[in-house]
Amino acid sequence: MHVIEGAINSxxxxxxxxxxxxxxKKRKDLSMIISEKPAVVAAMFxxxxxxxxxxxxxxxxYSKQKPxxxxxxxxxNANACTGKKGMEDTVLMAKTTAESxxxxxxxxxxxxxxxxxxxxxxxxxxxxxxxxxxxxxxxxISGLDAAEGxxxxxxxxxxxxxxxxxxxxxxxxxxxxxxxxxxxxNMATMLSFVTTDANISQELLRKALKQIGRDxxxxxSVDGDTSTNDMVVVMANGMAENxxxxxxxxxxxxLYKALYYINEHLAKxxxxxxxxxxxxxxxxxTGAKTTEDARxxxxxxxxxxxxxxxxxxxxxxxxxxxxxxxxxQGDFDPEKxxxxxxxxxxxxxxxxxxxxxxxxxxxxxxxLQNRDIKINVFLEDGDAKxxxxxxxxxxxxxxxxGEYRT
Amino acid sequence: MHVIEGAINSxxxxxxxxxxxxxxKKRKDLSMIISEKPAVVAAMFxxxxxxxxxxxxxxxxYSKQKPxxxxxxxxxNANACTGKKGMEDTVLMAKTTAESxxxxxxxxxxxxxxxxxxxxxxxxxxxxxxxxxxxxxxxxISGLDAAEGxxxxxxxxxxxxxxxxxxxxxxxxxxxxxxxxxxxxNMATMLSFVTTDANISQELLRKALKQIGRDxxxxxSVDGDTSTNDMVVVMANGMAENxxxxxxxxxxxxLYKALYYINEHLAKxxxxxxxxxxxxxxxxxTGAKTTEDARxxxxxxxxxxxxxxxxxxxxxxxxxxxxxxxxxQGDFDPEKxxxxxxxxxxxxxxxxxxxxxxxxxxxxxxxLQNRDIKINVFLEDGDAKxxxxxxxxxxxxxxxxGEYRT
Numbered sequence: 001m002h003v004i005e006g007a008i009n010s011x012x013x014x015x016x017x018x019x020x021x022x023x024x025k026k027r028k029d030l031s032m033i034i035s036e037k038p039a040v041v042a043a044m045f046x047x048x049x050x051x052x053x054x055x056x057x058x059x060x061x062y063s064k065q066k067p068x069x070x071x072x073x074x075x076x077n078a079n080a081c082t083g084k085k086g087m088e089d090t091v092l093m094a095k096t097t098a099e100s101x102x103x104x105x106x107x108x109x110x111x112x113x114x115x116x117x118x119x120x121x122x123x124x125x126x127x128x129x130x131x132x133x134x135x136x137x138x139x140x141i142s143g144l145d146a147a148e149g150x151x152x153x154x155x156x157x158x159x160x161x162x163x164x165x166x167x168x169x170x171x172x173x174x175x176x177x178x179x180x181x182x183x184x185x186n187m188a189t190m191l192s193f194v195t196t197d198a199n200i201s202q203e204l205l206r207k208a209l210k211q212i213g214r215d216x217x218x219x220x221s222v223d224g225d226t227s228t229n230d231m232v233v234v235m236a237n238g239m240a241e242n243x244x245x246x247x248x249x250x251x252x253x254x255l256y257k258a259l260y261y262i263n264e265h266l267a268k269x270x271x272x273x274x275x276x277x278x279x280x281x282x283x284x285x286t287g288a289k290t291t292e293d294a295r296x297x298x299x300x301x302x303x304x305x306x307x308x309x310x311x312x313x314x315x316x317x318x319x320x321x322x323x324x325x326x327x328x329q330g331d332f333d334p335e336k337x338x339x340x341x342x343x344x345x346x347x348x349x350x351x352x353x354x355x356x357x358x359x360x361x362x363x364x365x366x367x368l369q370n371r372d373i374k375i376n377v378f379l380e381d382g383d384a385k386x387x388x389x390x391x392x393x394x395x396x397x398x399x400x401x402g403e404y405r406t
Numbered sequence: 407m408h409v410i411e412g413a414i415n416s417x418x419x420x421x422x423x424x425x426x427x428x429x430x431k432k433r434k435d436l437s438m439i440i441s442e443k444p445a446v447v448a449a450m451f452x453x454x455x456x457x458x459x460x461x462x463x464x465x466x467x468y469s470k471q472k473p474x475x476x477x478x479x480x481x482x483n484a485n486a487c488t489g490k491k492g493m494e495d496t497v498l499m500a501k502t503t504a505e506s507x508x509x510x511x512x513x514x515x516x517x518x519x520x521x522x523x524x525x526x527x528x529x530x531x532x533x534x535x536x537x538x539x540x541x542x543x544x545x546x547i548s549g550l551d552a553a554e555g556x557x558x559x560x561x562x563x564x565x566x567x568x569x570x571x572x573x574x575x576x577x578x579x580x581x582x583x584x585x586x587x588x589x590x591x592n593m594a595t596m597l598s599f600v601t602t603d604a605n606i607s608q609e610l611l612r613k614a615l616k617q618i619g620r621d622x623x624x625x626x627s628v629d630g631d632t633s634t635n636d637m638v639v640v641m642a643n644g645m646a647e648n649x650x651x652x653x654x655x656x657x658x659x660x661l662y663k664a665l666y667y668i669n670e671h672l673a674k675x676x677x678x679x680x681x682x683x684x685x686x687x688x689x690x691x692t693g694a695k696t697t698e699d700a701r702x703x704x705x706x707x708x709x710x711x712x713x714x715x716x717x718x719x720x721x722x723x724x725x726x727x728x729x730x731x732x733x734x735q736g737d738f739d740p741e742k743x744x745x746x747x748x749x750x751x752x753x754x755x756x757x758x759x760x761x762x763x764x765x766x767x768x769x770x771x772x773x774l775q776n777r778d779i780k781i782n783v784f785l786e787d788g789d790a791k792x793x794x795x796x797x798x799x800x801x802x803x804x805x806x807x808g809e810y811r812t
Contacts, residue, residue, distance in 0.1 A: 048732035049731070049732040049734075049738070049740065050728050080725060083760055115723075115725065116723070116726065116728070117762045228725075228728075228729050305711070305807070312804060315808065317521075317523075319487050322522070323454060323486075323634050325456065326455040326634060327453065334455065351487065354489055356488065395801050397711075397715070398803075401715035401719070402715045
C-alpha cells in the first residue's frame, strides 16, 4: 500500500466537484461525488435520536441494500430540526441530483452540515446542483474542491488517497471528511466519504466498515456532543476489475488494511482540526479487563473537560486522568494503575501501580509543550486494550462556539 | 420557615471555625465543625471508582450507623490518588481531631479538597488542627470562617441558615458548601455540610437526604466531571428538643421542606459559582414519558459544551438543546417537542411541536444577555418532569483549569 497524490475522484470511474453556490457567504458549500457505475455502499449514521432529514433519507435507502451512484452534500445548513419541509428539501436535493446526472433518486445519498433548525435555502441548492452538474460535464472539476465544499468550521481540507495491488490489479481508495465541532464517540458528528474502485461484495464491505468504524470514528472526541447529521459512507464500484472479493481471503485483508488506514487517517485529521484545538491527544489503555472497559475509560479521558483544559495549559495534572477513568463506568483496579505522558519520543512516568511518582515539573511542562501528546495507561486487570484520539479545550473552542451563528 | 443571618454553627450545640494553616498560600484552608452532643448523620459520597482516602474513611464510619461529633476539612489538597500514605494521613486527621476535642476518632468525618495526586502536608495539618482547637476553646471562632476554609477555586462563600418551628420548638438548620469545578450529576464533586439541632431518627434523616439529593445535588452540572472526593453530610444533634421525628408526620414534612430549601440553595449556589461561569442556567422539562427520561435529557443539555458555549455567546442556538436531548438516551418524540428560552420574566418560543418558530434574533439576543436563563422544554410523551441547574462554558473556565496547578 502506498499513499498517492489524489482525491475522492482518483479511483476509477468517479467524478467529484465542489462549488460556492451561496448557502455560505464565501466558501464552497456544495459538493458532488458521482460514480459512473453503480457502487455497493457501506455506511454508518448518527446515533442521535434527533436525526436530520438527509440522515432519515439515507437510512431508508441504505436499508434497501441497493448500489448507489451519487453523494450530494451541502454545507452551511444542516437541514436538522426542520420538520416536513426539511424532508421535502432533502428529497428535492436527491431528485435534482438524479435528474441532472440521469440516475435514479434512490441512488443518491444526501448530506447536509451546518447550523441546525433553519430551513434550507432550497432554491439556491437546486440551482447549485444543476450548475455543478454542468461544470462536471465541462470537466471543470476537482476532487479537492469537493473536499472543500463539505467544510464548516474546519480549518484544513481532510483528503487522502492510497493505492494497493489486489490480484494483479491496482485498486485505489480515497477519502475526504469534515469534522471540527460535535465530534464524539458513537459515530455521529462528522461527514466522511470514501470511494474505491475495488470489486467487493456489499456484505463484506459493510462488515469491514462496521469493524473499522468501531476502532476509528467511534474512538475520537472533540467535545462530547453527538450531532444530528453525520455519517460515514464508503462506495465501491468494482472498476478496478479485481476478482470480486466475497470472502475474507488475502485480497480482503489487503483491502481492509487500506480502508482502515484511510478511515483512521480521516478520523485523526478530524480531531487534529477540532474546534480551537491546539493539541492532538492519543490515549492508549492496555491491560484492561475487557475491550469494552478499556474503550469506556479511553472515551471518558478524552471527553473530560478537566483533562482537556490541563492539556491546553500544558499541566501534567494526571490526577484528572485517573479521575475520568474512575467515573467512566469502566472496571479497573486503581491500585494497580500506572500512567505516563509521552511526546516526541520522551516519556514521563507519573503514577506507578496506584502511587504517585515524584517527577520533574519543568521536564513535564517541556514535554507537554509538544503538539502531539500521548497518555498511556497500564492496568493489570487483563489483556484488553483500546486507543482513542481527542484534542484539548482552548479559549478558541469557546470563542468559535459562542459565536457560531452570529 | 424563614431565612436567618447565621452560619453552620447557628443550630444549638454546634461550634465551627476556619483558619489559614499553610496548605494554601494565603487563604483559609482548614475548617472544623463540632457538635456538643452526638449527632445522627446522613450523607452521600462520590460515585467515582477512584475514591479519595477521606471518602473511604467516611464510608466505613457511615456504614456503622453511629452518631458523629465532628467534621474536619482541609482545602488545597484532595488527598486523592495518594495510596497507603493517603489513608494513613486521613486516619491521622481523624485521630488528631478526636484527641483535640476529646471525642472518638470514629466520630470524625474527614474531608479534603484540592489538587489530586500530591501527598498531604500532614504535619502542617496536624499542627493546624491542634491550633484550631485552641482557637475554639478561646471562642475565637466563626461559622463563616468555616465556610471560607473549605473553598478552592470558589469565588463566593456558600452559606445559609433557616429557622422553622416544630412542635413548639425553634429548630435551626444551616449549611455551607464548596463547589466550582468538577461538579456533575450523581453527587460527587463538591463538599456540602448541613447542621441542624432537629431531633430526628437516623433512619428518617437518611431517607430525607436520599430524596433531596436526587433532586438537588444530582441535578447540577458545571463541567461533567465527577470528582474523587466529594460528599454531602447532614448532622442532626437533637438539641432543639422537639419530640423526636420517627415517622413521616407533619413535623417531618416541615423539617423536610427546610432541608430541601437549604440543599437546593447550596446546590444552586455551587453552579452559580461554577468555574468561570457568567450565566446561571435552569433547564426544566415537562411532559416526559418517565422521570428518568426527563432527568437524562436535563443532564445532557446542562452538560453539552455546545449548549454551554452558546449560552456564553448569548446565542439562541436552540438546535443544540434538541441535539443534546437526542443523544441523552432519554426517550422522547422530537416531533412533539416545544422549546422556549426565558429570562427576567420574558419568554421566547423557538420550537413548537417539532417545528422551528421564526423569531426576532435581536429580541432573543437581548433576552440572553441576562445572567439567569431558563430553558423550558415541553414534551407530549407523558406527565413526568425534571429540573436541573448548570452554567455556561467561558474563556475563564479554560483559563482556570488550564492553570490550576501552576
